Amino acid sequence: MSRSLPEAPRAPKADVCLLMEGSYPYVAGGVSTWTHDLIRSHADLTFHIVALVADRSARKLAYDLPPNVTGLTHVHLQDPPAGWRWQPGTGRLLRDLERPLARLQQGGGLAEVAEVLRLLAPRRGRIGKRALLNSEDAFRMVVRMCRAALPDASFLEYFWGSRALMSGLFATLLVPMPQAAVYHAISTGYAGLFAARARLETGRPALLTEHGIYTNERRIEILMAEWLFEGADTSLALDKKKRDLRDLWLDTFASYSKACYDACDRIITLYGGNQEFQRRQGADPAKLMIVPNGIDYAGYSQVQRDSTPRPPTIALIGRVVPIKDVKTYIRAAAILREDIPDLKAMILGPLEEDPGYVEECRTIVKHLGLEQTVIFAGRVRLTDWLGKVDAIALTSVSEAQPLVILEAGASGVPTVATDVGSCSELLMGRPDEVPPLGPGGAVTPLASPLDTARELRALLLDRPWRERCAQAIARRVAQSYDKVAIDRIYRAIYDEHIAMPTRPTHDQQDFQLSGAA
Amino acid sequence: MAGIGFALRRLARRDDLLGVLQGYAHSAFITSGPWMFTILALAGITLFGRDLVGVEELTLFRVVVIYNFCFSVVFTGPLVLVATRYLADAIYAKEVEAAPGMLLATLGLAYAIAALTAGPFYPLFSGLPMPVMLGGLVNFFLVCGIWVVSIFLSALKDYLAVTVAFGVGMATGMAGAVLLGDRFGAAGMVWGFSAGLAAIQFGLIARVLAEYPYPVGRMFAFLGYFRKYADLALIGLFANAAVWTDKWIMWFAPERELVSGAMAIYSAYDGAMFIAYLTTLPALTLFTVNIETRFFEHYQGFYRDIQKHATYDQIARNHSAIIAALLDSSRNLIILQGAVCAVCIFLAPAIVGVLGLQYQQIGMFRFGVLGAFFQVLFLFCTVILAYFDLRARNLTAQLVYLVTNGGFTLLFSGMGFPWYGYGYFLASLLAFAVAYLMVADAVRRLPYFAFVANNPSVR
Numbered sequence: 001m002s003r004s005l006p007e008a009p010r011a012p013k014a015d016v017c018l019l020m021e022g023s024y025p026y027v028a029g030g031v032s033t034w035t036h037d038l039i040r041s042h043a044d045l046t047f048h049i050v051a052l053v054a055d056r057s058a059r060k061l062a063y064d065l066p067p068n069v070t071g072l073t074h075v076h077l078q079d080p081p082a083g084w085r086w087q088p089g090t091g092r093l094l095r096d097l098e099r100p101l102a103r104l105q106q107g108g109g110l111a112e113v114a115e116v117l118r119l120l121a122p123r124r125g126r127i128g129k130r131a132l133l134n135s136e137d138a139f140r141m142v143v144r145m146c147r148a149a150l151p152d153a154s155f156l157e158y159f160w161g162s163r164a165l166m167s168g169l170f171a172t173l174l175v176p177m178p179q180a181a182v183y184h185a186i187s188t189g190y191a192g193l194f195a196a197r198a199r200l201e202t203g204r205p206a207l208l209t210e211h212g213i214y215t216n217e218r219r220i221e222i223l224m225a226e227w228l229f230e231g232a233d234t235s236l237a238l239d240k241k242k243r244d245l246r247d248l249w250l251d252t253f254a255s256y257s258k259a260c261y262d263a264c265d266r267i268i269t270l271y272g273g274n275q276e277f278q279r280r281q282g283a284d285p286a287k288l289m290i291v292p293n294g295i296d297y298a299g300y301s302q303v304q305r306d307s308t309p310r311p312p313t314i315a316l317i318g319r320v321v322p323i324k325d326v327k328t329y330i331r332a333a334a335i336l337r338e339d340i341p342d343l344k345a346m347i348l349g350p351l352e353e354d355p356g357y358v359e360e361c362r363t364i365v366k367h368l369g370l371e372q373t374v375i376f377a378g379r380v381r382l383t384d385w386l387g388k389v390d391a392i393a394l395t396s397v398s399e400a401q402p403l404v405i406l407e408a409g410a411s412g413v414p415t416v417a418t419d420v421g422s423c424s425e426l427l428m429g430r431p432d433e434v435p436p437l438g439p440g441g442a443v444t445p446l447a448s449p450l451d452t453a454r455e456l457r458a459l460l461l462d463r464p465w466r467e468r469c470a471q472a473i474a475r476r477v478a479q480s481y482d483k484v485a486i487d488r489i490y491r492a493i494y495d496e497h498i499a500m501p502t503r504p505t506h507d508q509q510d511f512q513l514s515g516a517a
Numbered sequence: 518m519a520g521i522g523f524a525l526r527r528l529a530r531r532d533d534l535l536g537v538l539q540g541y542a543h544s545a546f547i548t549s550g551p552w553m554f555t556i557l558a559l560a561g562i563t564l565f566g567r568d569l570v571g572v573e574e575l576t577l578f579r580v581v582v583i584y585n586f587c588f589s590v591v592f593t594g595p596l597v598l599v600a601t602r603y604l605a606d607a608i609y610a611k612e613v614e615a616a617p618g619m620l621l622a623t624l625g626l627a628y629a630i631a632a633l634t635a636g637p638f639y640p641l642f643s644g645l646p647m648p649v650m651l652g653g654l655v656n657f658f659l660v661c662g663i664w665v666v667s668i669f670l671s672a673l674k675d676y677l678a679v680t681v682a683f684g685v686g687m688a689t690g691m692a693g694a695v696l697l698g699d700r701f702g703a704a705g706m707v708w709g710f711s712a713g714l715a716a717i718q719f720g721l722i723a724r725v726l727a728e729y730p731y732p733v734g735r736m737f738a739f740l741g742y743f744r745k746y747a748d749l750a751l752i753g754l755f756a757n758a759a760v761w762t763d764k765w766i767m768w769f770a771p772e773r774e775l776v777s778g779a780m781a782i783y784s785a786y787d788g789a790m791f792i793a794y795l796t797t798l799p800a801l802t803l804f805t806v807n808i809e810t811r812f813f814e815h816y817q818g819f820y821r822d823i824q825k826h827a828t829y830d831q832i833a834r835n836h837s838a839i840i841a842a843l844l845d846s847s848r849n850l851i852i853l854q855g856a857v858c859a860v861c862i863f864l865a866p867a868i869v870g871v872l873g874l875q876y877q878q879i880g881m882f883r884f885g886v887l888g889a890f891f892q893v894l895f896l897f898c899t900v901i902l903a904y905f906d907l908r909a910r911n912l913t914a915q916l917v918y919l920v921t922n923g924g925f926t927l928l929f930s931g932m933g934f935p936w937y938g939y940g941y942f943l944a945s946l947l948a949f950a951v952a953y954l955m956v957a958d959a960v961r962r963l964p965y966f967a968f969v970a971n972n973p974s975v976r
Contacts, residue, residue, distance in 0.1 A: 134975065139965045146829050154826030159968055163975075 008178035011071025014048035015498055017180035017198070021052040021191040025072075028062040030400075031186060031211050034293060036063050041487045045494065046070045048178045052190050055079050073178050077190060078164070080171035083128020091137040093119060093127070101166065102145050107251045109258040109282075113173075113196050114506045120173060121507060132170050133163060150243065157245050165252050173197055181498040182207060185260060188214040189253060192260025199263040200506040205497040208264040209291070212400060213277040218253045222246050258282050265500075266493060270401040271422030272430060290430070291490065292422070293401050294483030299383070300410030301474065306387040311342040312460045315389045317382065317404040318349045318396070320358050325418075327364055328395040331449035334368045336456055343373055343460075346389065350379045386411040390466065391459040396420055397446055405440075406481045409473035414441035414466060416455040429476060440473025558582065559791065561691050562710065570698050570706065576784070577645070577703035578694070580776040581653040582710065583787065585635075587764070589660040591757040592630050596623060598753030599746055601668045603739035615738060616729040620669060620722065622736040627661040644778025652707035659714040666721040678724055686717030748908040752915055756899070759919035759948075760892075763926040763941040764790065770930050770937070786937055789878040792868075793885025796861050797893040800854040804897055808846040815839040816904055823967065836963050843901075843960060850897070858890045877934055884938030891945035898952035902959070906971060910955045918948035 005011070018024070018039075024032040039047050048071040053059065055078045065072070096119050100112040120127060132138055146158040172190045177198065184207040185195035192208060199206040223246065261267055261283040268289045269275055275288050314336075316329045326347065333345035351358045358376075365374045377385075382404075392408045392415040399421035406426065408415055417423040424443045429436055442455035459466045504511040559582060563575065570578075600623045607615055635657040639650050670679055690713020697705030743750055764787055767773070773783040819835040827835070861868065865879050865886075874882075895918065902911040925940030959966055969975050 134969055136962065136965045139969050143829055151830065152828055155829040155832055156823050156826055
């Protein structure tokens with residue numbers, strides 16, 4: 001770490017407080033890179049980062065923090081502040097907490113978070129893990145909650161489950177609040193819970209940008225979790241299954257999301273598909289907003305088309321890993337070669353991540369006799385290649401908002417992509433696009449080499465169609481996905497909310513939850 | 518300890534009278550532990566030796582044996598408890614290959630303790646004649662060794678062999694003491710008695726090595742447990758010191774006898790207390806054969822059902838069952854021991870007369886019987902605390918007993934012999950009250966202790 005940053009409450013007041021759960025600045029990846037870019041793009045704003053991490057173990061920064069980051073506060077989700085062991089009124093406090101906590105485990109929302117905060121507020125600094133989790137009053141509360149909500153569940157499982165959930169809740173609600181003009185959560189979950197708390201406690205606006213839908217990701221994780229004990233009788237149940245421990249986890253995260261949606265002034269996501277989930281989770285449609293990820297349009301649009309004669313060329317851009325379904329791409333290339341014998345099908349992307357999968361892909365290439373057609377080029381500079389490619393194929397089984405479609409599009413290359421994430425929105429345009437720009441390629445079903453080959457053939461052999469698509473996607477990128485423009489959108493959002501007057505906080509007389517919602 | 522109880526109860530449940538007798542005889546022997554062992558050894562030799570050697574020689578012998586037994590058990594206490602914990606964990610984890618190496622290591626450490634304590638004491642301060650002094654020194658090493666080898670007894674399922682080892686050893690010891698004492702006086706008695714102790718020690722070592730035929734290795738792996746369980750080591754020290762502290766203090770009473778050099782005893786007090794403690798035999802037996810095993814079944818059921826994903830209502834039912842079993846058993850125990858105690862107090866003059874003691878010992882004996890009543894109840898409380906691994910509470914209880922037994926004995930030792938023994942009785946009563954409150958509190962709040970307060974996974 002190049003410099004040590006002050007934690008709340010010693011940190012200076014920042015313009016924006018970013019709430020990051022399990023990502024920036026310790027874990028590299030899509031969301032972290034996006035956040036790093038966001039901070040650097042707004043160099044004249046100051047940022048405070050709240051990093052929600054599991055425990056107090058030492059971590060290494062994955063990014064050099066830009067100079068406009070003025071503070072870094074940690075929330076240790078599995079290890080809330082200890083607090084005092086003994087203090088009067090703990091029993092009463094826990095009895096009062098029981099109702100809102102129980103409701104948060106069964107789909108509560110902002111009202112319950114506000115109630116918990118109101119109860120904890122007068123004891124801030126003194127109350128903590130010892131009283132709230134480890135005291136006998138706390139244990140009795142857990143027993144009462146289990147008997148009320150899940151009397152047939154394994155108490156051992158309930159105990160550890162609710163303890164983990166409450167640890168995270170209390171850690172998030174008890175850490176000192178950094179001062180900022182705007183609080184911006186980059187996911188729901190505990191980051192979203194923190195945003196709700198910030199809105200209630202400081203009266204400052206809260207924003208949410210959801211890249212993936214947190215509750216969905218949690219749902220997959222929990223449904224696949226082997227550590228969760230299932231009651232022995234569940235397989236025999238004919239009627240609707242009783243509420244079980246999985247529901248405890250799912251409902252609790254749904255509550256946190258709901259609280260976050262209700263507290264935030266704007267709920268931003270990358271594309272329309274995600275909005276549907278947000279609406280279903282109870283987000284107010286009036287607050288919803290789509291801000292996609294942008295790319296360097298100016299740079300990519302400078303890529304020169306290579307006009308020298310060469311065979312028709314397609315490319316898959318990405319890591320050679322199962323989620324990208326490179327095998328479907330190779331099979332599509334085999335079908336395509338029947339009509340276009342001199343076809344070149346490039347695979348542009350690193351080969352190190354899953355050597356086993358790369359080997360399987362090479363075997364298929366050999367088996368189909370495609371050695372002269374399919375070329376593994378490894379990691380390349382995209383701008384060197386985009387001028388020599390006629391169409392991009394994207395056969396992934398899962399994507400959010402793939403930037404390659406935009407980068408290729410900016411340089412005038414259309415794409416054939418599977419119908420995942422925002423691919424269809426990127427290629428066909430959002431329903432509210434004015435004026436409609438037309439298709440920038442084609443969308444195909446998952447794992448369908450035939451469809452992929454057919455659409456690629458159309459692009460390669462039908463020159464006017466290819467040029468129409470290329471123009472459409474280039475214009476769409478310029479209009480909606482230029483990073484300069486996207487930065488301006490975020491800037492406008494920040495400016496608007498930084499300038500907003502401070503609203504009543506939850507402990508003030510004229511505070512109303514509906515006003516927060 | 519419940520392991521022994523189960524095997525004994527199987528014996529006691531055999532349908533013939535011999536089985537029942539065997540069971541209770543074994544248990545009387547095993548449960549009485551080091552304390553009872555000391556008393557029986559002394560009583561036997563005193564009985565036979567009285568007419569063989571002069572009173573002076575016999576007193577010399579007695580002081581050596583008493584000093585060796587009490588100081589060895591106190592000094593090896595920490596080692597014994599920590600090594601027991603390590604062995605129990607190893608058996609639980611099914612990693613008993615370490616047992617032979619550990620046996621040799623603990624023996625080595627026990628001998629080292631002996632060398633560091635008795636080593637300088639005997640030559641420098643005992644003032645004993647050379648043959649007696651050397652015999653006393655060897656004897657101390659042997660007793661230390663027996664305490665340590667006894668750790669492995671609970672791991673051995675072969676109680677018959679254990680009983681035989683002790684029986685043969687004690688018989689050898691008595692015979693040796695009598696025969697050699699006849700020819701060589703006190704030195705002969707000490708050496709003869711030591712021969713019996715050597716038979717016990719090496720018999721048990723052979724038994725353990727036969728039971729665990731693994732190569733010797735990882736000898737000192739258990740030393741890490743001293744840091745992890747420092748409280749356990751202190752419990753081992755305090756518990757044994759607490760039992761003896763009133764005797765030690767009475768060795769400074771005006772009526773004491775300076776036997777040789779720095780070695781003093783007060784045989785009237787010691788004798789009364791030893792005999793008083795014998796009255797706890799029925800209670801000890803009942804506890805080991807019946808109560809502890811019954812408690813252990815409920816105890817195991819409680820934790821097993823939690824691991825098997827019981828609902829809270831099931832856990833609460835198991836909790837109530839533990840409480841009911843404990844209440845039920847302690848009622849039986851108190852009735853039995855109370856009756857024994859009452860009879861002994863009423864018949865104290867007769868008992869003292871039969872045993873050929875002095876009449877001034879009647880008062881001490883009565884206080885001793887009352888004190889032993891509470892001491893044995895205190896012992897049971899600390900066994901329960903040990904089951905729940907409530908080491909801080911156990912340590913507190915032992916410390917209270919040590920301090921009160923020392924303090925009260927000191928206080929009343931200045932008030933003349935009508936008050937002798939009153940301090941021990943009062944300390945036992947008070948220590949029992951403290952331990953009882955701690956056990957009752959812990960058992961009442963057992964689910965909280967199991968899940969949170971005493972759960973190492975909860976940070």
